[in-house]
Amino acid sequence: MDKILLFIPAYNCEKQIVRVLGQLDSGIMRYITEVIVVNNRSTDQTEAVVSAFMDRHPDFPLKLLLNHENYGLGGSHKVAFSYAMEHGFDYVIVLHGDDQGSIADFLPVLRSGYYRKHACILGARFMRGSRLIGYSLFRTFGNIVYDFLFAAVIRRRVYDLGSGLNMYRVSDLESRYYERFPDNLMFNYCMVLALDYYNLDARFYPVSWREDDQVSNVKMVSQAMKVLKMLFDYRTDPATICGEYRDRIITEYGADSVK
Ligand SMILES: Nc1nc2c(ncn2[C@@H]2O[C@H](COP(=O)(O)OP(=O)(O)OP(=O)(O)O)[C@@H](O)[C@H]2O)c(=O)[nH]1
Numbered sequence: 713m714d715k716i717l718l719f720i721p722a723y724n725c726e727k728q729i730v731r732v733l734g735q736l737d738s739g740i741m742r743y744i745t746e747v748i749v750v751n752n753r754s755t756d757q758t759e760a761v762v763s764a765f766m767d768r769h770p771d772f773p774l775k776l777l778l779n780h781e782n783y784g785l786g787g788s789h790k791v792a793f794s795y796a797m798e799h800g801f802d803y804v805i806v807l808h809g810d811d812q813g814s815i816a817d818f819l820p821v822l823r824s825g826y827y828r829k830h831a832c833i834l835g836a837r838f839m840r841g842s843r844l845i846g847y848s849l850f851r852t853f854g855n856i857v858y859d860f861l862f863a864a865v866i867r868r869r870v871y872d873l874g875s876g877l878n879m880y881r882v883s884d885l886e887s888r889y890y891e892r893f894p895d896n897l898m899f900n901y902c903m904v905l906a907l908d909y910y911n912l913d914a915r916f917y918p919v920s921w922r923e924d925d926q927v928s929n930v931k932m933v934s935q936a937m938k939v940l941k942m943l944f945d946y947r948t949d950p951a952t953i954c955g956e957y958r959d960r961i962i963t964e965y966g967a968d969s970v971k
């Protein structure tokens with residue numbers, strides 16, 4: 713039986729996080745060993761809401777971690793990946809805490825054992841079989857263009873540069889190749905370049921994605937330019953992926969268990 717960690721990054725999603733936890737029914741929990749919510753120093757009631765959920769469900773295998781500082785979404789991945797390695801997990805699933813994705817989309821992957829055959833399964837929003845609900849046409853178009861640009865550079869098909877539902881084999885993370893990747897929302901773009909550089913066996917898998925009451929934090933134009941630069945630098949010299957992508961260097965991504 714595989715030890716599978718479900719990592720839920722959470723930042724100011726007091727309204728959505730309960731719905732995400734509500735997705736974790738017995739059908740899914742059959743495959744999940746433990747759930748961690750990594751609270752990235754939310755300034756709203758995220759922590760209180762998760763804590764109340766834990767009081768209501770004392771037997772649910774859920775741990776609430778609080779980052780020592782706001783490490784961004786990328787930094788929160790680093791916290792969770794370390795946790796997975798330190799606690800002997802075989803796989804880690806990432807599911808964003810703002811309830812845009814559905815973990816049930818991965819049920820066939822889990823049920824069939826498809827995940828065991830690959831280094832990672834990346835949820836894809838722009839693939840045959842994907843479903844977008846309330847996601848703007850403009851952003852859909854922008855994403856598809858970027859998928860193509862990345863695909864041209866890494867010479868394999870790309871169906872998403874970072875959805876909020878992904879699954880990684882922990883043994884592939886042990887080299888910590890991602891440690892100097894950006895701590896912000898650009899972390900996932902780097903992870904896609906890493907597929908190429910480290911020749912990882914990744915598979916995209918179609919998922920659904922919705923936008924209803926979530927607040928998007930993506931600063932579209934400035935991020936779009938930075939991502940292009942990242943891609944261009946990689947094309948010029950793939951070894952840039954081994955370099956430093958962060959503006960501020962953090963030596964230890966620490967988090968404490970709150971509950
Ligand atoms: N923005 C942001 N999100 C964080 C941070 N730490 C954790 N997260 C979580 O990361 C997830 C993604 O953040 P979003 O701002 O929604 O970005 P996104 O989903 O990539 O982009 P959208 O398509 O705009 O939703 C959410 O579940 C957040 O709760 C952080 O420091 N900043």
Ligand SMILES: [Mg+2]
Nearest residue numbers: 808810812926
């Ligand atoms: Mg989001």
